[in-house]
Amino acid sequence: MLSFSSRSHAFDLSFYLGHERSLTQIKFNADGDLLFSCSKDQVINVWFSHNGERLGTYEGHNGTVWTVDVDRAPKQSKFFVSGAADNTLKLWQVSNGKCLYTWEFPTAVKRVAFNEEGNQVVCITEQRMGYQCAIRVFDINTQDGSKQSKEPKFMFNPIGSKATVCAFTLQPNIIITGHESGKVALFNAKTGEEIDNNERAHGDVVTDLQLSKDRTYCITSSKDKAARIHDTKSLIVVKTFNTETPLNSAALSPNRPYVLLGGGQEAMSVTTTSLRQGKFETRFWHKVFEEEVGRVKGHFGPINTIAVHPHGTSYASGGEDGFVRVHHFEDSYFRAKPYGDLEIID
Numbered sequence: 001m002l003s004f005s006s007r008s009h010a011f012d013l014s015f016y017l018g019h020e021r022s023l024t025q026i027k028f029n030a031d032g033d034l035l036f037s038c039s040k041d042q043v044i045n046v047w048f049s050h051n052g053e054r055l056g057t058y059e060g061h062n063g064t065v066w067t068v069d070v071d072r073a074p075k076q077s078k079f080f081v082s083g084a085a086d087n088t089l090k091l092w093q094v095s096n097g098k099c100l101y102t103w104e105f106p107t108a109v110k111r112v113a114f115n116e117e118g119n120q121v122v123c124i125t126e127q128r129m130g131y132q133c134a135i136r137v138f139d140i141n142t143q144d145g146s147k148q149s150k151e152p153k154f155m156f157n158p159i160g161s162k163a164t165v166c167a168f169t170l171q172p173n174i175i176i177t178g179h180e181s182g183k184v185a186l187f188n189a190k191t192g193e194e195i196d197n198n199e200r201a202h203g204d205v206v207t208d209l210q211l212s213k214d215r216t217y218c219i220t221s222s223k224d225k226a227a228r229i230h231d232t233k234s235l236i237v238v239k240t241f242n243t244e245t246p247l248n249s250a251a252l253s254p255n256r257p258y259v260l261l262g263g264g265q266e267a268m269s270v271t272t273t274s275l276r277q278g279k280f281e282t283r284f285w286h287k288v289f290e291e292e293v294g295r296v297k298g299h300f301g302p303i304n305t306i307a308v309h310p311h312g313t314s315y316a317s318g319g320e321d322g323f324v325r326v327h328h329f330e331d332s333y334f335r336a337k338p339y340g341d342l343e344i345i346d
Contacts, residue, residue, distance in 0.1 A: 018037070018043075018045040018047070018054055018057075018324070019037065019039040019041050019043065019045065019322045019324070020039075020041040020322060021039050021040035021041040021322055022039060022040050022301070022304060022319065022320040022321070022322060023037060023038070023039050023304050023305055023318025023319060023320075023322065023323075023324060024038050024039055024040060024064065024065060024066050024067065024304060024305065024318075025037075025038050025066070025067050025068050025304075025305045025318070026038075026068075026305050026306075026307045026316050026317075026318045026324060027068055027069055027070055027080075027307055028049065028070075028307050028308075028309055028310055028316070029070045029071075029077040029080075029094075030070075030071075030072045030073060030074055030077065030310060031074065031075060031076075031077070031310070032049060032309045032310045032311050032313070033048065033049055033050070034046055034047070034048065034049060034055065034070075034077060034094070035047045035048075035049045035307070035316055035324070035326070036068050036070055036080060037068075037318055037324050038065035038066070038067065038068045038082060039064075039065060039318075039322070040064040040065075041322075042059075042061050042062065042063060042064065042065060042084070043057055043058070043059060043061075043065070044057070044058040044059075044061075044065055044068060044082055044092075045057055045058075046058070046094070047324070049309065049314065049316070049326060050328075052326060056097050057097070058082070058092055058097050058099070060090060060099045060102075061082065061084040061086050061088065061090065062084075062086040063084050063085030063086035063087075063108070064084060064085040065082055065083070065084045065085075066083055066084060066085065066108065066109065066110050066111070067082065067083045067109065067110060067111045067112045068080060068081070068082045068083075068112065069081055069112050069113050069114050069121075070094065070114070071114050071118035072114065072116055072117075072118050073118055076094075076095075077094045078093070078094060078095075078118075078142070078145075079091055079092065079093065079094060079100070079118070079140065079142070079145060080092050080094055081112045081114065081121050081123075082112065083108075083109025083110065083111065083112045083123055084108065084109060085108045086108075087104060087105045087106065087107055087108055087109070087125075088102050088103065088104050088105070088109065089102070089103040089105070089109050089112060089121070089123050089138075090102050090103075091121075091140070091145055091148065093145060100145035100146045100148075101145065101146060101147075101148040103138065103148075103150065105125045105134075106125070106129070106131045107125045107126040107127070107128045107129065107131050108125065108126045108128070109123050109124070109125055109126075110124050110125070110126050110164065111123065111124040111163075111164065111165050111166055112124075113166060113167045113168060114140075114168075115168040116168065116170075116215065118140070118142065119139065119140050119142055120137055120138065120139055120140060120153070120168070121137070121138050121140055122135065122136070122137050122138075122166050122167070122168060122175055122189070123135070123136055123138070123166075124163050124164070124165075124166055124177075126162070127162040132157040133157060133158060133162035133163055134155060134156070134157050135155070135156055135157075135158060135163060135166060135175065135177070135187065135189070136152035136154070136155045137152055137153050137154040137155070137173075137175075137189045138152050138153060139153050154173070154189040154190055154192075155192075156187065156189070156191075156192025157192070158177065158179070158185070158187065158194070159194065160179075160181070160183075161179040161180045161181035161183055162179065162180050163177040163178070163179050163180075164178055164179060164180055164205060164206050164207070165177065165178040165206055165207070165208060165209040165220070166178070166209070167209055167210075167211055167218065168215075169186070169215060169232045169233070170214075170215045170216065170232070170233075171233070173188060173189045173190045174186055174187070174188060174189070174195070175187045175189050176209065176218065176232055177209075178201075178202075178206025178207075178208075178209045178220050179205075179206060180205045180206075181199075181205075182199075182200070182201055182202030182203050182204055182205065182206060182222060182224060183197055183198065183199050183200075183201060183202075183206075184197065184198045184201035184202070184206065184209075184220060184230055184235055185197035185198070185235075186232075186235065196234075196235055197235065198230070198235045198236075198237070201220065201228060201230065201235070201237065202220065202222035202224045202226065202228070203222070203224035203226075204222050204223035204224035204246075205222060205223050206220050206221070206222050207221050207222055207223060207247060207248045207249065207263075208220065208221040208247075208248065208249040208250050208305070208306075210250060210251050210252060211232070212252055213254050213310075215232060216231070216232060216233070217229055217230060217231055217232055217238060218230055218232055219250045219251070219252050219259055220250065221247035221248060221249055221250035221261060221262075221263070222246075222247060223246040223247070224246075225242065225243050225244060225245060225246055225247060225263075226240060226241060226242050226243065226247070227240075227241045227243075227247055227250040227259065227261050227285075228240050228241070229259070229287070239287065239288070239290055240290065241259060241261060241285045241290055241292075243261060243263070243283060243292075245263050245264055245265060246263050246264070246265065246266075247261055247262065247263035248262060248263045248264075248302060248303060248304045248305065249261070249262045249263070249303065249304065249305045249306040249317075250262075250306070251306045251307055251308045251315065252287070252308065253287075253308050253312050253315075254308065254310060254311065254312040255311070255312040256312060256333075256334070257286055257287045257288055258284050258285065258286065258287055258293070259284075259285050259287050260282055260283070260284060260285075260306050260308060260315055261282070261283045261285060261306070262281075262282050262283070262302075262303030262304070262305070262306045262317055263302060263303060264280040264281075264299075264301065264302030264303060264320075265302065266302060280297070280298075280299045280300065280301060280302060280303060280319070281295040281296060281297050281298075281299075281303075282295065282296040282298075282303060282306065282315070282317055283295050284296075296327060298317075298323075298325050299317065299319035299320070299321050299323060299325065300319070300321040300323075301319050301320030301321040302319065302320045303317050303318070303319050303320075304318055304319060304320060305317070305318040306318075312329075313328065313329055314326055314327060314328040314329055315327055315329075
C-alpha cells in the first residue's frame with residue numbers, strides 16, 4: 001500500500017485557517033478556482049483554491065452553518081446557498097458577498113443542493129420540536145437574485161427515518177436522499193412519493209452523498225464505517241469500501257480511479273492522542289478494485305468533509321480542528337498506472 005504523507009512527492013499542501021470552530025462542509029465551484037467553507041463558527045469563507053488566499057467572508061447567519069452549495073455556472077459562479085441552525089436558507093451573490101434572499105423555517109437547515117442548471121435548490125430541514133423532517137424545492141430566479149418566491153415549488157415529509165443528505169438526480173423532479181437509518185431513497189419531489197429505496201444501503205446514519213460528474217452514480221459515507229457507490233437510477237450498490245472508523249465524508253476523483261474517504265472517532269471516544277489511533281486520515285481507495293491504496297495524515301481531529309477539485313488536480317478536507325487543508329496533486333500522482341497499461345475513460 002502506498003503511504004502518502006503531507007510531504008509526499010504526490011502532494012503540495014496548503015493550509016487555510018479561517019475558522020474558529022470545526023468545519024461542517026466545503027465545496028469547490030464548477031471551475032475549481034474557488035473553495036467555499038462553512039463551520040460551527042457561523043461564518044462562510046471563500047478562498048482561492050490555488051494559493052489559499054482568502055477572497056472574502058459571508059456573514060449573516062446566527063448559528064452553526066451546516067451546509068453550503070454553489071451553482072454550476074461555467075467560467076464564473078454567480079450564486080451560492082447556505083443552510084444553518086438559525087432556521088434559515090440564504091442565497092448569496094458570490095462576487096460581492098451580498099445576501100440576496102433569506103427563507104425562514106421552523107427548524108434548522110441541514111443540507112442544501114443546487115440542480116445541474118442552477119435554477120433550483122433542494123433543502124432538508126430537521127425533525128425537531130414537533131416538526132417533521134421536510135424536503136423543499138425552491139425555484140431560483142437567476143435574473144434577479146433578490147426577487148425569489150417565499151413559498152417552495154414542492155414540499156414533502158419523508159416517511160419513516162429522517163433524511164440527512166440529498167441531491168438532484170438526472171431525472172426531472174427526482175431527488176436522491178440518505179437517511180438516519182442508513183436508507184438511501186428516491187423521491188418524486190412533485191408528489192412526495194418514495195419511488196424506490198434501499199433500506200439496507202448502510203447500517204447507520206448516512207453522513208455524506210456526492211454525485212459523479214454525470215450524476216449517473218453517487219457515493220455515500222456512513223457512521224457504519226463504510227462508503228458505497230450507488231446507481232442513482234436503480235439504487236443498486238455497485239461498490240463497497242469498508243474501513244475501521246466511522247466515516248463523515250466521501251468524494252469521487254473525476255479523472256482517476258479513486259475515492260477519498262474521511263472520518264475518525266469523535267474526541268470523547270478517543271483514549272489516546274495518536275493520530276493513527278483516532279484514524280484522522282484521508283483514505284484513498286481504488287474505485288474498481290475496492291482496495292485501499294494510500295492515506296494522507298494531517299488533521300488533529302476527525303475529518304468532517306472532503307471535496308475534490310472538479311478537474312481532479314487537488315482535493316480539500318475540513319476537520320474538527322478548524323483547519324481546511326488543500327492538497328495539490330503533483331505529476332507522479334497522474335503518472336501512476338493503477339490498471340497497468342490499461343487506460344480507463346471516465
